[in-house]
Amino acid sequence: MKTNTNIITVHGLKKYYGSGPRQVKALDGIDLTIKQGEFTAITGASGSGKTTLLNMMGGLDVPTEGEVIVDGIDLSRLREEQLAVFRRKKVGFIFQNYNLVPTLTVEENILFPLDLDGAAPDMRYLEEIIELLGLPDKLNAYPEALSGGQQQRTAIARALAAKPAILLADEPTGNLDSQNSQNVAGLLKMTTKLFHRTLVMITHNPELAQLADTVVKMKDGRIV
Ligand SMILES: Nc1ncnc2c1ncn2[C@@H]1O[C@H](COP(=O)(O)OP(=O)(O)OP(=O)(O)O)[C@@H](O)[C@H]1O
Numbered sequence: 001m002k003t004n005t006n007i008i009t010v011h012g013l014k015k016y017y018g019s020g021p022r023q024v025k026a027l028d029g030i031d032l033t034i035k036q037g038e039f040t041a042i043t044g045a046s047g048s049g050k051t052t053l054l055n056m057m058g059g060l061d062v063p064t065e066g067e068v069i070v071d072g073i074d075l076s077r078l079r080e081e082q083l084a085v086f087r088r089k090k091v092g093f094i095f096q097n098y099n100l101v102p103t104l105t106v107e108e109n110i111l112f113p114l115d116l117d118g119a120a121p122d123m124r125y126l127e128e129i130i131e132l133l134g135l136p137d138k139l140n141a142y143p144e145a146l147s148g149g150q151q152q153r154t155a156i157a158r159a160l161a162a163k164p165a166i167l168l169a170d171e172p173t174g175n176l177d178s179q180n181s182q183n184v185a186g187l188l189k190m191t192t193k194l195f196h197r198t199l200v201m202i203t204h205n206p207e208l209a210q211l212a213d214t215v216v217k218m219k220d221g222r223i224v
């Protein structure tokens with residue numbers, strides 16, 4: 001793929017919940033392009049629509065109106081099983097609440113998305129990531145025995161494992177202290193630049209937003 005092509009195009013995107021006077025306009029007309037290989041930070045107050053937007057870009061949620069085009073594919077045209085393949089092959093998610101599988105160990109959680117596709121894991125790369133995220137001692141532990149920060153780092157390793165073209169990260173360092181936040185955000189940025197991947201990261205932390213090539217600020221479901 002060429003440099004500087006738009007890997008994500010969002011056009012006239014709206015997401016409304018409910019109807020009548022209690023309707024919530026989580027997204028109220030978003031236009032946004034994200035270039036391949038870039039690191040974009042999304043900031044804004046709680047409830048401004050950041051997670052909703054990120055989920056739409058990853059095909060996890062269906063808009064009320066508007067379109068999301070990822071790598072030339074209009075997500076609204078994909079059937080559910082095609083969407084699932086799209087998510088597995090193209091996108092790595094780091095969720096706000098981690099979404100680790102409680103019955104799998106740290107190592108099994110990290111390898112889980114690879115197993116689903118029957119892909120041969122790049123063991124050297126995985127070891128490097130596990131080392132960088134400080135998880136070697138925890139590989140056989142279950143999520144319930146991990147601290148919030150360790151769960152978060154496991155979720156980050158899992159998202160990076162399949163080397164997705166697009167990494168969508170929702171407050172990936174929200175549970176880490178400021179030094180570890182810098183380290184992890186730096187690692188995400190480094191892998192993005194090194195492998196020419198695309199990173200979209202939600203953060204409340206201005207220092208982390210500063211690491212990004214572009215900062216998108218949201219307010220009341222719009223970009224300001
Ligand atoms: N499933 C849902 N049903 C109803 N309202 C929803 C739903 N999901 C989100 N919302 C509402 O949409 C708005 C945007 O939510 P969203 O989770 O995108 O905010 P956010 O910017 O990620 O906030 P935070 O920083 O707290 O994570 C909020 O007002 C929220 O209450």
Ligand SMILES: [Mg+2]
Pocket residue numbers: 050051052096170
């Ligand atoms: Mg959120």
